[in-house]
Amino acid sequence: MNTPWTDRRILDLLGIAQPILQAPMAGASTPAMAVGVAKAGGLGALPSAQYTVDQARAAVGEFRAAVDAPINLNFFSHVTPAPDPVRMMRWRARLAGYYVEAGLDPAEAPPTGGRAPFDEAFCSLVEELRPEVVSFHFGLPDPKLVARVKAAGSKILSSATTVAEARWLEARGVDAIIAMGAEAGGHRASFLGGFGDGELSHTLDMAVQPGLFALVPQIVDAVSAPVIAAGAIADGRGLAAALTLGASAVQVGTAFLFTNEAQIPTAHRAALEKARDDNTMITDVFTGRPARGVVNRLMLDQGPFAPEAPPFPTAGGPLIPLRRGGESGDFTNAWAGQAAHLAPRGLSAQALTETLAQDGLARLRGG
């Protein structure tokens, strides 16, 4: 494939024409979004954490029927926590006042909040569907499962929020590393918490998270795998700057939330419209795991980090009733990165990908 990009490492590895990966965003991405990105020459992604095995198979089928291009099937690789009924009751007690305010009975058993991790069933699906790319969030699953994904022919990506995490991933055989700056929206990929499991560990682990400007060159220097920059990249300037820092490609998330193909709740859309450089925060109150979103009432009342929040993903369950029928956004996780305001509006996923590539290239050529 003949493209004008100087660094072809990611392009050749993943079989794409433009160095742009659509971030897999559970609860927002759609097969149509991935198709649009692929048609523009980027890498579309399907976030399996929002799917059952059958739904994931159907989503890949929808993509395959629409376009002949590689696809990134993404999985969370956390370990489902053992139930902790004491902590869950403490968390429900913290939230009980909101239930009463909403006319709900806090004593009623709440639904279970869930994100399915990569497991035997998903691994069999990968072997069946053979996606060109499989990406993991929160480190990597069991080495035996990783080996099976490799044997199925999929290239493996995972995200690092520090140099230490990048080295850890490279030692375990990933084909490329996503350098996720502190600016990025959604769940931090962090999996090597340097400050342990204490009550303050989330606060301290997040306090040391490097911004993309610091992270990309230090990861590039530390590993030999190609690096994909993620976080606050929403226009051609960001793409060009990331490649200038040494990245071989970029992963873009928040900007795709503004495309026509994004499927997000009304409260999330409203929050994105008012997102600025300085009104997002990393918090663990929505799921039990640190993630960046637009500041709202729950984050300020209970966070940014809540000692009572039970481990990921169980903290999310008791919030579900509070979101029903409410457009206030007080309890909605409105994931967004720090550059949401830069994102073009009203484009299709294909047009956004094309615009990013064109503007980025022009900027690299001294535009």
Place this chain on the structure above:
Amino acid sequence: MNTPWTDRRILDLLGIAQPILQAPMAGASTPAMAVGVAKAGGLGALPSAQYTVDQARAAVGEFRAAVDAPINLNFFSHVTPAPDPVRMMRWRARLAGYYVEAGLDPAEAPPTGGRAPFDEAFCSLVEELRPEVVSFHFGLPDPKLVARVKAAGSKILSSATTVAEARWLEARGVDAIIAMGAEAGGHRASFLGGFGDGELSHTLDMAVQPGLFALVPQIVDAVSAPVIAAGAIADGRGLAAALTLGASAVQVGTAFLFTNEAQIPTAHRAALEKARDDNTMITDVFTGRPARGVVNRLMLDQGPFAPEAPPFPTAGGPLIPLRRGGESGDFTNAWAGQAAHLAPRGLSAQALTETLAQDGLARLRGG
């Protein structure tokens, strides 16, 4: 002046050849450092917060005698807080255990920690010395003083950590805006705290601080003044990437701490040697105002943010005895940005400035 840089806005405004400003670092910068930067075509800086009026006059004299180039005289523009003896006693009580551990008497009156703000006397000095550039940290001083600095012919710079601060500064007539990313070492320039003065305000104000990747293009879009990028820029990649994002120049701090001209305590030097991407934190325990430094015992024990710490700069006083004779670094503010590890070692300030300019230019030309 004929230089190869495409964007000449800052070069022409400040009368320099290379788009590199040395960050004024109180307690580390020296006139020799500023001279070296100036000889390489960058803008040297003298941090007046570490000087009396007479010392500042002598430092400028030393610079003027060595090189014919513009100089940036930098001032803190905080308001000296009214004494708060109750909070000071609470802070001393928090630190009393360390005094006992060090064989000191916690009941003995500690020295006063101080950083002098810009005032009538410093303003008269500016009128006398007419530095080509005057920069402020923590916003701007009284408008009457700003007007006198302008009338003296000095170009005025100040730092913004958010778009809102950049707009505030532009409305008050600064000639250029330093966009200070969350990655930067030393005191955050923040002066418009969105979360008020409550106990949690520092935590929340810092939790929303944008990284440089998000900050530079959003400030560039919001103001018409030229923008200088600061934070995590320690090599040619960072310089080139910052200009690619839309900045007209960069300000470099931490990398100059590794030059031969830097004057820092042994404990600070030791901390810098082990500085990595993920072991610095923003804290207010050293001075009462948020600043980024290498993680140490005091930050982890009492911070990152301490409700008892009295306002800037008074919190620093009771720490002075704890640092005496100790090489442990447990109580030393080892300011550093998140890219300290990238900084070249063993160079003179002149050689560092030249290297940054050459490497940055090569990278911009597709190197």
